[in-house]
Amino acid sequence: MKIFLASQIKKWDSFTMRNESVSSLQLMERAAQSCVNWFFNNFENKFSFSIFCGQGNNGGDGFAIARLLYYKGFDVTVFTDENQKFSEDTLVNFQRCKEISAIDILDFEQVNDFTFKENSVIIDALFGIGLNRKIEGKIATLIKFLNELPFPRVSVDIPSGLMADEMIDENAIVFKADETLTFQAWKKAMLHPETGVFCGNIHIMDIFLSDEFNSSEESNEFVTGEKLIHKIYNIRSEFSHKGTYGKTNLAAGSYGKMGAAVLATKAALKSGSGLTFILAPKCGYEILQTSCPEAMFINGGENHIINFDFEEDAVIGIGPGLGTNFQTESAFMEFLKQYKKPLVIDADALNIIAKHTQFLKHIPKKSIITPHPKEFERLFGKTENSFERLKLARQKAQELQIYIVLKDHHTQIITADNQVYYNITGNAGMAKGGSGDVLLGIVTSLLAQNYSPEHAAIFGVWLHGKAGDFAAQKFSKEAMLPSDLIDEIGTVFKYLN
């Protein structure tokens, strides 16, 4: 799914109106109807809706939602400022609302004395994607008040106070939604932690904007959707043998950190690698042979790896639990200097490179690196926020011709040719030591199975998150472990088949 800027979404609206002979008022009605269907499916009739409407078209959506909810039998109160200069369509919907005597229309300021019913729901239709500056004054006070109320909060299109494409000021006033009903497509701000935190759960409302525009309008930012995953995923052929699915060779583990090697190896096995090798220090021999009997052991040293001699023709993934012993460090750098094929690099292997950034240029072209924000900072320097971090990552991915998997709540895959894929599977139960080791195993295994680096990264991150979602369903976000996630990889493949 493409991510468009607010300006492109406005063009998308106009294109749809021109080419599909629909008026802007009809489009607003569609938008409102889609929200009302959602409310109808998610709230029983006993709920009372308080709808806060601004002057622009987002407010217009709010007025139309009020009318349609009322027709569905809900109790509705509208708050607005009648002295605002309403946009044309908003004025029409404001007047339609006014004609219904059972809908109370109150001024924003009356909210202080208003007695909210017990089953209230607050709807924010103050500002949408047309917000172009910080919210101040009366509306800022109103939003602060609403954010303190003990009722579910739902934003129409985008929480008021967020700009669709940008970072916000540190002290910006933003409506804090539990649910956001957004029209047609994800907005960039919903995918970054500093701004996404205001959105709650995102629900995409299909308002049937033109497919033609969607296909032809350019964007180099995407959300990884299931359609794309189905395109990438290669169903295993019956006429195949273990050689068809490549050789994965991981280098991981050191004394006391052998669990990382186990997790990565199991994850590689479970995601379909034909033959799996694990290069680890000898202290991990029994651990690995017992916990991963399908994998073959390569001795890399006593308590930490001191030589990186891999299985021939294998696809290599390096990093989990490696430690940063100086012998491991120098052996890894020697290896990196002479190795030329794409590989996957994570964790301590990235920390070693970060200590000697002149080695960045030795990362083979088309390799995949999987840093979390702190590792990214150590490698490439500090940035102000996640928007800036992404910009820097795009620049570095192009410069070094590598793929960067920037791990985050919505992990971003940045390709060597300057495209960004935001991942939307996964959950907070995965914020635990060991999750990254699993990801390295999955991505390396996919690369070994002949997926391109781009596809291995996009599919691997999606698969990892989806398995995490299945594990959370089974065990809860708190109790699920990275090992549970590995056990759910099979559920994901079944889901895809």
Ligand SMILES: NC(=O)C1=CN([C@@H]2O[C@H](COP(=O)(O)OP(=O)(O)OC[C@H]3O[C@@H](n4cnc5c(N)ncnc54)[C@H](O)[C@@H]3O)[C@@H](O)[C@H]2O)[C@H](O)CC1
């Ligand atoms: N395809 C769609 O997504 C559809 C979207 N719809 C809805 O329309 C809004 C966008 O409407 P727009 O009128 O452009 O913007 P806003 O409602 O956000 O209001 C902008 C309005 O407010 C002024 N303004 C901007 N910033 C501030 C500020 N900080 N303080 C005060 N005033 C401000 C600005 O000058 C404008 O006058 C979209 O989000 C959807 O909800 C359609 O209904 C259907 C299709």
Ligand SMILES: [K+]
């Ligand atoms: K809003």
